[in-house]
Amino acid sequence: MTSAASSLPDVAVVGTGIAGLAAALALARKGLRVELLGPRKPLPAPEADAYDPRVYALSPASRGMLAQLGIWEALPAERITGVRTMDIRGDHAASGRRPGRLGLSAWQAGSDYLAWIVESRELERVLRQAVQWSGIRWTDDTLAAFAPAPAGGGLALSTASGQTLRARLAVAADGADSRLREMAGLAVARTPYDATGVVVHLDAGLPHQECACQWFTQDGILALLPMPDTAAGHQVSMVWSMPRGQARALLELPEAEQAAVLEHRLAQATAGRLGALRVRSPLLGFPLALQHSPLLAHRGVVLVGDAAHLVHPLAGQGLNLGLGDVAALAEVLGGREPFRAVDDERLLRRYARARAEPLMAMRIVTDGLFHLFGAPAAPVGWLRNAGLDVVDKLPLLKRLLVNGAAGA
Numbered sequence: 239m240t241s242a243a244s245s246l247p248d249v250a251v252v253g254t255g256i257a258g259l260a261a262a263l264a265l266a267r268k269g270l271r272v273e274l275l276g277p278r279k280p281l282p283a284p285e286a287d288a289y290d291p292r293v294y295a296l297s298p299a300s301r302g303m304l305a306q307l308g309i310w311e312a313l314p315a316e317r318i319t320g321v322r323t324m325d326i327r328g329d330h331a332a333s334g335r336r337p338g339r340l341g342l343s344a345w346q347a348g349s350d351y352l353a354w355i356v357e358s359r360e361l362e363r364v365l366r367q368a369v370q371w372s373g374i375r376w377t378d379d380t381l382a383a384f385a386p387a388p389a390g391g392g393l394a395l396s397t398a399s400g401q402t403l404r405a406r407l408a409v410a411a412d413g414a415d416s417r418l419r420e421m422a423g424l425a426v427a428r429t430p431y432d433a434t435g436v437v438v439h440l441d442a443g444l445p446h447q448e449c450a451c452q453w454f455t456q457d458g459i460l461a462l463l464p465m466p467d468t469a470a471g472h473q474v475s476m477v478w479s480m481p482r483g484q485a486r487a488l489l490e491l492p493e494a495e496q497a498a499v500l501e502h503r504l505a506q507a508t509a510g511r512l513g514a515l516r517v518r519s520p521l522l523g524f525p526l527a528l529q530h531s532p533l534l535a536h537r538g539v540v541l542v543g544d545a546a547h548l549v550h551p552l553a554g555q556g557l558n559l560g561l562g563d564v565a566a567l568a569e570v571l572g573g574r575e576p577f578r579a580v581d582d583e584r585l586l587r588r589y590a591r592a593r594a595e596p597l598m599a600m601r602i603v604t605d606g607l608f609h610l611f612g613a614p615a616a617p618v619g620w621l622r623n624a625g626l627d628v629v630d631k632l633p634l635l636k637r638l639l640v641n642g643a644a645g646a
């Protein structure tokens with residue numbers, strides 16, 4: 239090894255979302271020399287009763303991983319809500335019969351909670367602080383070009399403002415449209431869903447009782463996630479995966495009309511399960527797609543998070559998968575034999591093997607559920623309802639679903 243090579247940082251993490259920040263931190267904790275490249279957009283200061291529209295249902299596995307990094311304990315406990323039960327229902331309108339129903343609870347998984355609802359920006363805030371305290375150098379810029387450096391020089395990453403970073407290994411955590419993945423020639427298979435994830439926080443007339451409610455309806459899949467109470471009363475966060483045309487029509491309405499239309503549709507879909515629901519934040523829409531990369535690592539570039547995969551949010555598992563990638567990568571690189579460099583192809587294959595099964599399983603489950611119960615065209619109402627009733631009566635299948643919901 240040349241002296242230039244030995245002074246190289248081990249890893250450059252590209253992308254400063256949650257997967258990138260967690261990767262930088264987890265790899266640094268394994269004793270690797272880490273550089274971080276990505277924009278550092280300012281985060282609004284926390285404010286009582288003002289919640290980030292992006293929230294995640296984090297699984298026990300993700301919580302455990304964040305706890306190991308010292309992140310979980312640093313999150314503001316009063317802004318986190320545990321999910322003890324899930325109440326999944328079909329729709330009555332489509333079938334003219336009693337809606338199908340499936341109940342999952344934490345005790346069936348032998349734990350206190352199935353998941354925890356956490357705001358994206360609070361998680362980012364704490365991860366950023368930890369990255370700073372760890373002394374990881376953060377280049378506030380974007381990746382513009384990437385090339386293997388001349389012999390022994392590792393990889394050269396050029397930024398939009400003309401800086402160059404070098405490292406042995408580059409971790410692509412730059413999201414679903416990853417530039418690094420593209421520049422490294424790693425292929426991706428993408429199938430857009432004819433659906434948009436519409437997200438908003440709602441005041442609820444009734445308490446959520448730590449229950450996440452979900453409806454599989456002919457107008458898509460509606461989820462109401464429990465959130466902390468506010469001065470206005472009870473609060474839930476809505477993720478409604480609705481047909482793209484319906485979402486566009488809703489999102490293009492003037493604000494006041496938008497709220498009235500959505501509240502009316504919510505009243506119909508939920509049949510008063512959480513009392514009257516009132517819009518309390520601006521609506522946001524996210525295009526949904528199924529995406530996967532057959533090769534997770536190649537020639538010194540490794541994919542994690544949305545750069546590696548996208549799944550339908552009906553099971554709230556996208557970020558959980560990303561944190562699983564980070565944990566697996568840290569495990570493989572941290573546990574490598576002393577004679578192996580971090581960019582050793584054999585190590586990268588170990589990482590790809592470790593992630594192959596969980597990623598495929600989640601792809602199949604979420605895509606299967608979407609097409610079986612959630613796609614507007616596919617299911618007839620009675621099948622959607624009967625299917626949920628059947629699953630509710632099958633203890634083995636139910637246990638599988640509970641463990642899936644808990645990310646176990």
Ligand SMILES: Cc1cc2nc3c(=O)[nH]c(=O)nc-3n(C[C@H](O)[C@H](O)[C@H](O)COP(=O)(O)OP(=O)(O)OC[C@H]3O[C@@H](n4cnc5c(N)ncnc54)[C@H](O)[C@@H]3O)c2cc1C
Nearest residue numbers: 253254255256257295381412413435543544554556557558
């Ligand atoms: C409606 C909806 C609801 C969801 N709910 C859940 C849930 O309940 N639970 C769950 O686990 N997941 C959920 N997800 C999935 C979750 O949002 C994503 O999986 C997660 O945010 C991905 O994080 P990431 O860090 O991989 O990517 P991103 O958040 O996309 O971050 C990518 C980062 O890379 C940076 N970047 C981009 N280009 C460059 C470049 N050229 N150079 C440097 N940096 C760059 C960006 O600025 C950004 O900081 C949901 C998704 C949707 C759409």
